[in-house]
Amino acid sequence: MAVLHNQVLRPAGFSELFPVWSRYPDAILFAGGTALIRSQGRELPKLPDNVLSLEKIDELHRITRTERYLEIGAAVKLSDIIALGKIVPGAFSRTLRGIAGPSIRNLATIGGNLCVCGDATAPMAALDARYELRSAGGIRWISANRFSSLPMNLQAQELLSRIRIPLEQWTYTIYRKFCSPPENDGGVLLILVQNQKDILAKIQIVFAGHTLFRDKNSETFLEGKALPLDRKEAFHYRDLWKTYLDGLGKPGPLLRSKILNGIEAAILGLAD
Template structure:
């Protein structure tokens, strides 16, 4: 049997990367390779014919910290992120731990997880909640965009031109309340959207809810900012009328999706009520 001719490049600089990408526009960027191999069951793996491996770009492997931010290079494996421990909030660590087995955590990178095409990786949730920023590099330099903006562009598949996610910048702020659950499983007899995670993070000051984020991550990332804003300034514990209004807002925000995926509505509404009633403590 003939073996297809394949080409593999490992550029050592961004300049070299974009020169090669211009020369081979059909090339596939390769980080940890977990998405390419996911779901392949044949003894012989199907891999792209032209690969640009990012592993030799040392800049993508760096972790740095300032008083306000933690910056993580896109090629940093999930296992190395977990080793940072208390530098990151517990809900972020819990999300990363729940994403993959230890073996996969050693292979998968934060950049690869964020750029996955098949579905939104769980890691989008905490990064959006923490107002993280991502640096996108092209041949002319870098541009910072918000985690939520990046996720929108990823979902719509409208990131224009040849761009590489190079760094993730996470604000070092304190969130003193959180609630995190995973739902469904993969592979699953349920629809493809019917597994993922739900995250609530909040900041409570003197029995008042000063900040609140509630995010569902599955095939899509769902967040109702209008509902979140209405909760700010509420006295704890929340009145039943406020809880009911929040559930109503969450339902109205994604009514079309709930009609298609009643399981997601059931899980997310139950999680929202649980978060509001039992996980916002004084």
């Protein structure tokens, strides 16, 4: 049978999705569609020739919670995650509230956001989330810390299906969103801190923009230290991050100084 073009395909489950996708291998997944139409500047947005809508796949709309994890289907809307309230880790919900306006958040999905390395990439990496990826061949899981650099690391005809977020208590969450128009570069800086009886038990610092930055070595430098920190330690910590970014040779100077200043201000806030 001839394969028709300009189709909007709406499979009703994974069992329909993969056969349809192999019949239309050029079909583009459509979740909320907000990133697909962004920056088109047309009155009527132009869609890809063949569109594979995720709307009717129930598994992608599920939200479950266990004692240790919150699991969210990739097609859940950003506004529905925010509406879950306190069960959503603060870093995640704060970041989602900073994405666009309510009308976009009512359409945009968490899967679509992560697949364009949007702002939600930062909390997912900082919270050590894991992603379930599905293809006709089966399921694989990868760490959010390994799924965050463009080009995306999805294989052909594979989709992001579920996000598993560990539920941990954080004493402080610091969120900063930067835009650096001259370099067309920006992103979200997140700093999570656990204070256990005036000991800095855990710290996780992530910047996610076009690339994900996380220096796990410098995190261990601060862990186990008494709070408040010594100011010298706070400045040394900033220098560790500077060395880390110097080694990577990115981002550009403006964004780099914003990240370093943001980290310095946050760590000085933990010092006496």
